Amino acid sequence: MKRYQQAYLLIVVYIFIVGFLILWNPIPRIELNGDEEITILLNESYQELGAKVKSLSQKKIALKIEGNVDSTKVGDYSILYSIEYKEKTIQKKRIIKVREQEKPMIILTGDTKVKLCPNHEYQELGYEAFDNYDGNLTDKVVIHKLKDKWIYTVEDSSQNPYTTVRQFIYEDAEAPSITLQGSSVMTIYQNETYNELGYQAYDNCDGDLTSQVKVSGTVNTSVVGVYELKYTVSDTAGHIAEETRVIRVTPAPDLNGKVIYLTFDDGPSRTITPGVLQILREENVKATFFIINHDDSLNYLIRQAYEDGHTIAIHSYTHNYRHIYSSEQAFFEDLNLMSTKLESITGVKPYITRFPGGSSNTVSRFNPGIMTRLAKELTNKGYIYFDWNIGSGDAGGVSSAYEVYQNVTSSLGNHTNVVLMHDFEGNYYTLNALRDIIHYGKNNGYTFSNITETTPQIKHRIAN
Numbered sequence: 001m002k003r004y005q006q007a008y009l010l011i012v013v014y015i016f017i018v019g020f021l022i023l024w025n026p027i028p029r030i031e032l033n034g035d036e037e038i039t040i041l042l043n044e045s046y047q048e049l050g051a052k053v054k055s056l057s058q059k060k061i062a063l064k065i066e067g068n069v070d071s072t073k074v075g076d077y078s079i080l081y082s083i084e085y086k087e088k089t090i091q092k093k094r095i096i097k098v099r100e101q102e103k104p105m106i107i108l109t110g111d112t113k114v115k116l117c118p119n120h121e122y123q124e125l126g127y128e129a130f131d132n133y134d135g136n137l138t139d140k141v142v143i144h145k146l147k148d149k150w151i152y153t154v155e156d157s158s159q160n161p162y163t164t165v166r167q168f169i170y171e172d173a174e175a176p177s178i179t180l181q182g183s184s185v186m187t188i189y190q191n192e193t194y195n196e197l198g199y200q201a202y203d204n205c206d207g208d209l210t211s212q213v214k215v216s217g218t219v220n221t222s223v224v225g226v227y228e229l230k231y232t233v234s235d236t237a238g239h240i241a242e243e244t245r246v247i248r249v250t251p252a253p254d255l256n257g258k259v260i261y262l263t264f265d266d267g268p269s270r271t272i273t274p275g276v277l278q279i280l281r282e283e284n285v286k287a288t289f290f291i292i293n294h295d296d297s298l299n300y301l302i303r304q305a306y307e308d309g310h311t312i313a314i315h316s317y318t319h320n321y322r323h324i325y326s327s328e329q330a331f332f333e334d335l336n337l338m339s340t341k342l343e344s345i346t347g348v349k350p351y352i353t354r355f356p357g358g359s360s361n362t363v364s365r366f367n368p369g370i371m372t373r374l375a376k377e378l379t380n381k382g383y384i385y386f387d388w389n390i391g392s393g394d395a396g397g398v399s400s401a402y403e404v405y406q407n408v409t410s411s412l413g414n415h416t417n418v419v420l421m422h423d424f425e426g427n428y429y430t431l432n433a434l435r436d437i438i439h440y441g442k443n444n445g446y447t448f449s450n451i452t453e454t455t456p457q458i459k460h461r462i463a464n
């Protein structure tokens with residue numbers, strides 16, 4: 001054999017031996033029955049599936065199986081399979097996953113659809129997460145925050161996921177509001193200065209908007225009249241708030257006015273009011289009626305007086321001193337009843353009022369200070385109360401029409417004369433004196449007028 005042939009043969013033999021040794025692996029190995037990873041349900045018992053030892057040798061090799069599965073507890077358990085071979089340990093592992101199937105749960109505090117002001121961020125109201133197996137999982141909640149929603153996710157120890165969402169709707173649904181300081185109806189004398197008392201504006205989304213309030217309208221205090229100031233403000237969303245303040249500019253008390261304001265309290269009545277209206281119509285004189293509640297069958301007289309151009313004013317619904325002066329609440333409930341009734345008859349809300357007994361009454365002294373409080377609150381609500389500076393005495397103390405005539409005409413002066421009379425049932429003295437009183441006034445340079453919101457306010461000194 002030639003030398004190269006020997007070498008060639010040697011290489012072939014070598015490759016053959018190496019190949020044989022590789023294929024004929026003498027090292028034993030472990031082959032598991034079943035998968036290397038098995039999932040079982042909680043409390044389901046684990047059945048060991050065992051393993052086979054693959055070996056070329058005829059010698060039996062002992063397989064050791066170690067490890068425990070506690071199927072009453074969620075977790076990952078290892079079972080270890082091992083054999084000894086030539087002082088070496090060969091191992092294989094199987095993972096048993098014990099799992100439960102019930103999902104955890106997240107409960108959101110507050111709404112799942114939340115309305116937010118544009119450009120406001122949601123302030124978390126809270127949440128709680130529970131799982132049947134793990135108990136409280138609140139700490140494990142992960143929140144993914146997006147602009148239009150927050151996604152809350154949690155997983156229990158068995159990797160069961162739960163997801164819930166809180167959605168955000170960005171909108172400003174509320175209009176702003178304007179709060180006027182001071183009364184919304186004010187009365188000032190001619191040529192006085194009007195001082196703006198101020199205002200505040202607030203919006204639920206934009207916050208304080210006071211600096212953006214626009215005031216429109218003017219008050220010309222040199223001209224008697226009723227003026228309106230309009231306060232408007234708009235929020236970013238375009239909602240508009242509007243408030244109005246009424247400013248009455250009334251003539252300053254004129255000592256040479258020579259005006260007579262005839263006022264009739266406690267009516268209407270079936271026997272007196274029609275005659276009073278008749279005379280006033282014939283004499284073309286406007287007067288003022290301070291009305292109390294009567295049978296609705298007399299409502300036509302109120303309507304008639306209103307249509308004739310007289311002023312329909314509030315006196316009282318009950319005219320019961322004990323009741324109306326017992327509290328502010330009782331007073332205004334009574335006033336509102338009368339106001340509502342008059343408005344339903346005439347279609348106009350009355351603003352002129354007269355306290356039963358006048359603002360100087362002492363019958364209310366069982367409730368100290370009530371008149372002071374009522375006079376203030378009444379004015380704040382926009383009402384104007386009128387007392388009188390001429391009493392006719394017709395509510396008692398006179399015994400003839402002539403006495404009524406005398407009482408009135410002897411007290412008239414060169415100023416605003418507010419005459420207190422009554423058109424209650426059976427008051428014929430007044431009915432019979434009325435035309436003579438009017439004639440006296442006309443013959444002595446007086447004019448007659450009904451009380452309006454711009455009439456100089458005649459009021460007594462409050463005694464309680």
Ligand code: ZN
Nearest residue numbers: 265266356357
């Ligand atoms: Zn009265």
